Amino acid sequence: MKTIWTTERIQGNYASVNGLNMYYEIHGTGQPLILLHGGLGLSSMFGEVLPLLAKTRQVIAVDLQAHGHTADIDRPIRYELMADDIAALIKHFGFRKADVMGYSLGGGVALRTAIQHPEVVKKLVLVSTPFRRDGWYPEIVAGIEQMSAAAAEFMKETPMYQSYVSVAPKPENFPVLLDKIGDLLRQDYDWSNDVAALKMPTMIVYGDADSIPPAHAVQFFELLGGGKVDAGWDGAGMSTARLAILPATTHYTIFSSSALASAVTPFLDAPMPEEK
Numbered sequence: 001m002k003t004i005w006t007t008e009r010i011q012g013n014y015a016s017v018n019g020l021n022m023y024y025e026i027h028g029t030g031q032p033l034i035l036l037h038g039g040l041g042l043s044s045m046f047g048e049v050l051p052l053l054a055k056t057r058q059v060i061a062v063d064l065q066a067h068g069h070t071a072d073i074d075r076p077i078r079y080e081l082m083a084d085d086i087a088a089l090i091k092h093f094g095f096r097k098a099d100v101m102g103y104s105l106g107g108g109v110a111l112r113t114a115i116q117h118p119e120v121v122k123k124l125v126l127v128s129t130p131f132r133r134d135g136w137y138p139e140i141v142a143g144i145e146q147m148s149a150a151a152a153e154f155m156k157e158t159p160m161y162q163s164y165v166s167v168a169p170k171p172e173n174f175p176v177l178l179d180k181i182g183d184l185l186r187q188d189y190d191w192s193n194d195v196a197a198l199k200m201p202t203m204i205v206y207g208d209a210d211s212i213p214p215a216h217a218v219q220f221f222e223l224l225g226g227g228k229v230d231a232g233w234d235g236a237g238m239s240t241a242r243l244a245i246l247p248a249t250t251h252y253t254i255f256s257s258s259a260l261a262s263a264v265t266p267f268l269d270a271p272m273p274e275e276k
Helices: 049-053 079-092 105-116 138-144 159-167 171-185 192-196 214-223 258-269
Strands: 013-017 020-027 032-036 058-063 098-103 121-127 202-209 242-250
Touching: 013 079, 020 049, 020 079, 032 049, 032 079, 032 105, 049 058, 049 258, 058 079, 079 105, 098 105, 105 121, 105 192, 121 258, 159 171, 192 214, 202 214, 202 258, 214 242, 242 258
Parallel strands: 032 058, 032 098, 098 121, 121 202, 202 242
Antiparallel strands: 013 020, 020 058
């Protein structure tokens, strides 16, 4: 039986940003949360996580360049370019700031949005996201180095392919997407210094059986200012960074797990530090 990532659909819309006709859906009302999917995915891959988040906020679920309903344009797929798209989208809506949450590839985009455009990001949530390319397990790095159009035929039974062809403006472009994503994933990066300079409250979330080892998660947390000292009885020593490791969770189940919504909702709902 074939599986397609989906939720109960609502009418989507498009925003013109940086030459891209970006698809988005709005779920719920309240404080805006920009929600970014993983590589080769689309916004509907979040499953029950999306409606759970939308119970208390306005979730704007986006399809990134060349993903889902959003058609590709004549430019490479790069974290930095897609981050500019998200900043432009936030401004398109007229928000002064929005919370931004991303998973995997979308987490990289969310992180770069916070780095490049900190003035538009209120809170940041990164799910299964490394801050360096070598933050992935070596076998994952070896695998993504092989990503190309040549894999298209082998992926036809996967949720990524089935979901793509069900909504993409040009379903025949799936091999092109694979080539562009492969080219992105072969680019080396280390955003350590940028992460250490972030000021907004940030939460990072991983599965305990993720594609990213727990040691990397701890390094990320420490770069954000967490885990430095005992917080004390009154919590006075607690940083604004948060770390969650979800039990019995992999890179391939975390994005649709209700535990993810349960973990991040208190962080998103909490007042900003200056409002306490």
